[in-house]
Amino acid sequence: MKPVTLAGLMALLATSAARAVETVENSLEAQSTEASGGMPQLDFGNPLMLAQVIWLLIIFGVLYYVLAHVVLPRFDSVLENRRNRIQGDLEAARSAKAEADNALDAHRRATARSRADAQAAITEALATAQADATAQAAVLNAKLNDQIAAAEARIATARDTAMGALREVATDTAAALVQRLTGLNEPAAIDAAVQRELTAQGRA
Amino acid sequence: MAAEGKTIDALSQFELTHAFGPVGAAVNFTQSNAHMLAAAVVIVAVMAMGIAPRAVVPGRLQAMSEMFYEFLENLVTGQVGHEGKRYFPFVFTLFMFVLFGNVIGLLPYAFTYTSHIAVTFALAALVFIVTTGVALALHGRKFFGYFFPEGAPLWLAPIIVPVEVVSYLSRPISLSVRLFANMVAGHVLLKVFATFVVLLGGLGVVGPVMAVLPLSVNVLLIGFELLVAFLQAYVFAILTSIYLHDAVHLH
Numbered sequence: 001m002k003p004v005t006l007a008g009l010m011a012l013l014a015t016s017a018a019r020a021v022e023t024v025e026n027s028l029e030a031q032s033t034e035a036s037g038g039m040p041q042l043d044f045g046n047p048l049m050l051a052q053v054i055w056l057l058i059i060f061g062v063l064y065y066v067l068a069h070v071v072l073p074r075f076d077s078v079l080e081n082r083r084n085r086i087q088g089d090l091e092a093a094r095s096a097k098a099e100a101d102n103a104l105d106a107h108r109r110a111t112a113r114s115r116a117d118a119q120a121a122i123t124e125a126l127a128t129a130q131a132d133a134t135a136q137a138a139v140l141n142a143k144l145n146d147q148i149a150a151a152e153a154r155i156a157t158a159r160d161t162a163m164g165a166l167r168e169v170a171t172d173t174a175a176a177l178v179q180r181l182t183g184l185n186e187p188a189a190i191d192a193a194v195q196r197e198l199t200a201q202g203r204a
Numbered sequence: 205m206a207a208e209g210k211t212i213d214a215l216s217q218f219e220l221t222h223a224f225g226p227v228g229a230a231v232n233f234t235q236s237n238a239h240m241l242a243a244a245v246v247i248v249a250v251m252a253m254g255i256a257p258r259a260v261v262p263g264r265l266q267a268m269s270e271m272f273y274e275f276l277e278n279l280v281t282g283q284v285g286h287e288g289k290r291y292f293p294f295v296f297t298l299f300m301f302v303l304f305g306n307v308i309g310l311l312p313y314a315f316t317y318t319s320h321i322a323v324t325f326a327l328a329a330l331v332f333i334v335t336t337g338v339a340l341a342l343h344g345r346k347f348f349g350y351f352f353p354e355g356a357p358l359w360l361a362p363i364i365v366p367v368e369v370v371s372y373l374s375r376p377i378s379l380s381v382r383l384f385a386n387m388v389a390g391h392v393l394l395k396v397f398a399t400f401v402v403l404l405g406g407l408g409v410v411g412p413v414m415a416v417l418p419l420s421v422n423v424l425l426i427g428f429e430l431l432v433a434f435l436q437a438y439v440f441a442i443l444t445s446i447y448l449h450d451a452v453h454l455h
Contacts, residue, residue, distance in 0.1 A: 039215055039218060039388075040215060040216070040218040040219040040220065041218050041319065041320050041321050041322070041384070041388070042321070044322075046220060047232065048220040048221075048222075048232055048234050049220065049322050051231075051232030051233070051234060051237075052220060052234045052236050052237060052317075052320065052322060052323065053322050053323065053326045055232075055233060055234070055237035055240070056236075056237065056240060056317070056323055056326055056327075057326065057330075059237065059240045059241055059244055060240075060244075060297070060301060060327070060330070062244070063244040063247065063248070063297055063301060064293065064294065064297040066248055067247070067248070067251065067293055067296060067297050067300075068293035068294075068297070070252075071248060071251045071252050071255065072251075072273070072292075072293055072296065074252075074255045074258070075251075075255055075269070075270065075273045077258075078255060078258050078259075078270075079270070079273070079274070081258075081260065082260050085260055
């Protein structure tokens with residue numbers, strides 16, 4: 001059953017294909033016989049051909065005139081206007097950028113200047129403070145030195161006084177000892193001995 | 205008509221008939237000219253309505269019309285140089301006229317006036333006359349030096365001059381035949397495959413199924429023809445610009 005249907009279908013296909021080819025061939029033959037009549041485009045005997053060209057020139061001429069003198073100049077002005085507008089906007093943007101650059105530069109310069117000023121002020125204040133401190137220290141030193149000198153002088157006086165008293169005490173003690181031991185009273189010899197002894201000890 | 209007679213009649217679509225009834229018949233106004241008129245009206249409408257808002261930031265239609273304008277302006281100034289701006293309206297009109305003729309011709313029932321050698325040759329002859337006129341106006345008698353390049357040995361003149369003259373004179377022929385042949389070939393192909401669709405559709409059960417094949421071919425062809433329509437208009441415009449360049453600069 002199935003192969004039969006398939007075969008039938010194939011046969012139908014083949015016959016219709018054959019018919020199609022036949023028809024096409026027929027028509028092509030008809031076409032070729034008809035083509036001996038020529039293409040309508042090459043039938044220059046046809047009065048419509050000349051009329052067509054004349055009307056073409058008229059229509060093309062009018063179209064050219066309308067486009068060249070009415071329509072296209074409008075495009076010129078619109079496009080020119082747009083170009084100018086864009087150019088103007090670009091220039092404005094460029095000048096704004098230059099202005100901003102200048103402002104930034106000025107700002108930078110001002111910052112640098114104020115920083116330098118601050119630095120100078122700090123240095124100056126430091127120097128003044130240092131000078132003040134040095135001067136005060138010098139005054140204080142001088143005062144202390146004076147006090148030290150005075151104290152040393154007082155000490156020297158006190159020692160000298162003490163030293164003087166030492167000679168008296170030594171002389172008196174020596175005289176008393178000599179009196180008691182020997183019964184002699186020779187103040188000159190005692191004085192000389194005390195003087196010699198003190199000199200030897202470095203306390204004269 | 206073609207299917208009824210069981211023949212493929214690919215050429216009758218190019219036949220000229222009268223348009224606009226008795227008025228058209230009185231002045232021999234053909235359907236070809238009617239399509240030219242339609243193309244011209246569409247061109248002017250698209251361009252004029254496009255630029256009407258005169259907006260700094262263009263809308264869609266204005267952007268499209270400006271695209272046409274700038275595309276051709278760049279083409280002309282690129283080929284001819286800055287002094288070519290004078291000839292821009294001419295090249296623009298040519299390009300738009302050919303482009304819209306090709307594209308409108310692809311619409312169903314429409315006639316393609318660029319498929320007539322008389323039309324394309326008339327346009328090419330116009331280009332030839334304009335470029336030669338420009339060259340003569342700008343350079344006077346020096347224009348004829350174009351046919352003999354400076355510095356070439358004089359004894360070569362008998363060869364060079366005829367070759368240059370022939371190549372110069374054959375310009376309008378190649379320009380017109382290229383456009384004509386492209387449009388005719390495309391429309392004949394479309395018609396042949398469309399007729400196949402109708403013929404096969406009438407062949408019993410399997411025919412309509414097989415007819416899908418030429419139909420899909422036609423779908424592809426329409427896309428291809430749109431490309432050709434634009435390409436041939438572009439070729440026409442750029443060759444005109446090149447000829448204008450030669451006319452302005454003499455090589």
